[in-house]
Amino acid sequence: MPAQIDSGKLINNRYHIQKLLGQGGFGRTYLAFDTHRFGEPCVLKEFVVWGTAEDIAQKARELFEREAKVLYYLNHPQIPKFLAWFAENERLFIVLEYIDGKTYSQLLQERLSHQNQAFSEAEVIQWLIDLLPVLDYLHRQKIIHRDVSLDNLMLPNDQSKPVLIDFGLVKEKVSQIWSVGTVLGKIGYAPPEQLRVGNSYPSSDLYALGVCAIVLLTGKEPRLLMHESLEWQWRSYVNISDSLASILDKMLAEKPTQRYQSAKEILVEIQLPSLPNETGVSEPLKKVQINIDQAKKEREVAEIIESEEFKLLEQQALRLRETTENNSELQFEAQTPEHSTPSSKTMIVQPAESVVVAPEPASPVKTPAPLDPQFLEHCRQELSRCLGPFARVILEDILTEFPQITALQLIEKLAAEIPNPQRTQEFRNRIKIHSKPHSTTDPQVASAQSSPTPTTIVVQPVTQQGNSIPPATKDSTQVQQATARLIHVQTNRQIELPQNLSAICIGKPNNSIPPDIDVSVFPNSRVVSRIHAVIHVNIDGFCIEDMGSANGTYVNNLRLSPEKRHHLKPGDYISLDREGLVKFVFQIF
Template sequence: MSNVAMPADIYSGNLINNRYQIQKVLGYGGFRRTYLALDNHRFGDSCVLIEFVGWGTVEDTDQKSRELFEREAKVLHHINHPQIPKFLACFTENERLFIVQEYIDGKTYSELLQERLSQQNQAFSEAEVIQWLMDLLPVFDYLHEQKIIHRDVSLDNLILPNDQSKPVLSDFGLVQEEEFQIWSLGTVLGKIGYTPPEQLRIGNSYPSSDLYALGVCAIVLLSGKMPSLLMDRSLEWQWRSYVNISDCLASILDKMLVEKPTQRYQSAKEILVDIQQSSLPKETEVSEPLKKVEINIDQVQREQEVAEVTESDEFKIVEQQVLKLSEATENNSELQFEAQTSQPSTFSGETKIVEQTESVVVAGELVQDVTQQANLALPVIKNSTQIQQVTAYLIHVQTDRQIELPQNLSAIRIGRADNGKSLDVDVSVLPNSEVVSRTHAVIHVEAGSFYIEDEGSTNGTYVDKMRLLLGNKYRLKSGDYICLGQEELVKFLFKTF
């Protein structure tokens, strides 16, 4: 048998299939060579060309390349998930095999980790890795439900797009459709350190094999060390000494990394349940992150700060409430407000000015200055009717239909009504409502602010593409997008006025 060399690279500027103009080589791997190209039939949009090539003998190289090509094209054609690059086309030219795929402009998590280590001298935090797992586990759940196993999960194949907050899973070159039906490449399946033992030793892969590799990715992000440095000489994992995380997360990762496949988590859903039911630190809490600001001002600046506070919309709202309360008390009449709810108020306002070099805590966009010099103290409202100063509504993106939220409720239930059960916002009349749970989410009205909480829905509740953790409330801002389900089939724009 005679050997055959790999076909030469395609040079930048070459036109493939009279349509795709090659820009550069993105990488090599297995029987694949990947190019960045421009699609001249789609106004020059960027895309990825995957060429299937081989090496070895003349007798087997064409067959192996074609089998890989046909298998990956078939699998990618049936995948439809926002965190997986879209399959666009496949074709042959001059006996060379190509798949065309969506181009993801971003950085791999391997690159992001190296940047962190070089610039900040620290790896990813526990909260970041938890959110990262929460974003990726639904992707693997989707693949495994489709009977698809990736088999090549690593930080090099996980990309954070420049314009998105969720990671994308790429490189399906070793994909497998059915258990035990493994086509041998004659090379190592997967990447050393990330690949589970059963895949290396006997070529078998299961859903738990992908979850093992995902667990390896997680401990590498947490520790900043490559997998080979997290094992001892007997190939036992010894990663815990390199990280400082909760026992709860450590136990979850340990179970993902068990050597025997049957003793690991058997599905991505099981891991999600354990994370959601635990008291792990979350990257996004109910309120916005607090920032500590040091203010050092002279008398003129202090007076300017006072003027800014007293002229702000927030101060005027409080001032109007106090004025109405005072007038109602003097007239010995009931308190009358423009919008009332039935819940006790939790509002309390007190405004002061900062002394020189005193620290101020800033939450979100509202600055609350604390001072001893100008005592602009406002009375605390107690045992009064809760005030909903702001009217809010939802705009259904797909139909542009406007739904005004009720003003007399402190908890507004959103879902799909059936069996005679009524809801405050019923989406059953909207397109694609079948993805919505009976009671999908609740919007809480608290002291004039709006918070949304998932009610244990099947498909999740998302705010600006961020999935809400079960039991956590997220403070809504005008302009936020709310999706009932991850596919954005039922999407609303939250607005206030």
């Protein structure tokens, strides 16, 4: 395994290592400060890639990226935020939100040392109520934690609810890639199916959570609570209610099928309401099983379905559905009336509020034409501005899953992957789709005259308000982007702005958003961040925006506020640091 990273070292030109937090079979965990976020603390989890052929290592990085993407989309207040991933030398890193607090293993030891007692039944019940929704959230995302233990459950200093850390998801993928044969999960906490054959289910996490609960109640390690016969024998160590004991026993069942199958099932049982008895003492409500005559039930359902009232309701529902669908089609056609064809659907509204749809003439089935590679690359670039390095993987996954996808469908699916609504709208604004009638000489159109007009993709720059710029014609005056340039003051070198981009990234090579203008070739480029600034092209001209760079972006010696656009005028000086070590003159010629 490569040597430990020393404190004070800068990783990925961004993360200052502060200290080692932990070490395991897959690598190490470090506390670091993010220099791109004003020194905000974060956690760097290292996964070592060594002794592996280059082609296998490359595939490993791709698989690692796919697994990291799953964590990236998690959004829950009791799960640390997944911030980024990157590769450096023979190491893979993921960057996570830093949780300042204590693990429940530490809290339990403090209790036993200072108070000589473990957690109470009421505390453990509340603890389960706080944690079960977290597992339910993960399981609904098709994610199994695989490593639930008191060491991976923390109580933050500024919160009252526990936080679940250290997912085994990426560890499992690393284990599969390099065949290291490491057992996932902590001995004593992990269920039998996970330790014996490596299988994990939602009930596997619930088993581990049950072990955590009995350890908190008894104050004893799991090995002391299990008999030589591998059966749990924990009840004699603690006096708790039969209802909680019954719930924990079911969570700890040896076979997965004998356990609860979801966290919600446990929540329902653990939160059953209580009513006072004759003595005024509250007792849990008892569950009552009601037997239903299944044959009678089926007869009654059949009678309802055959009734005239049900058939009338069914007809009304069908008519309403057809009306809704056809109204949607009319709204779309009303927005593009110039593209109507004789084969379009015609809607006739009858006085009795019924809707009749004239059938479409039969036309040969056409396979959608392959999407233009330039358009796909543009989609990747724009998505990268919103999601960083995950854009490429997301695009590949969608194209693999939907090989016949149209451009419209692709843009909507990509937009759906962006969690931030504002960035989603910006992404849509940057990629506009317009329907254009193809020439009749187009062989595809000529072979299918009666088919609907195909869609052509037109990628256009957008204004700051999100309105697209009309395509330039031969006599158009909209040529600003092609005739703008930056002149490097120190070397007098000229850089023409790219002609085909509406957002031009200035920076240095990186794994997130490759720069359109690479300033690493200039002297003193060390002061420039990898994603430093963006020049936006819109109908009014050019704007520049600082992307939260370490040393700031200055126009005429005035520092710009991050992520706020500033209009550029010919002759403006643009500096990528306070001292003007990397400085340009903006010109339109």
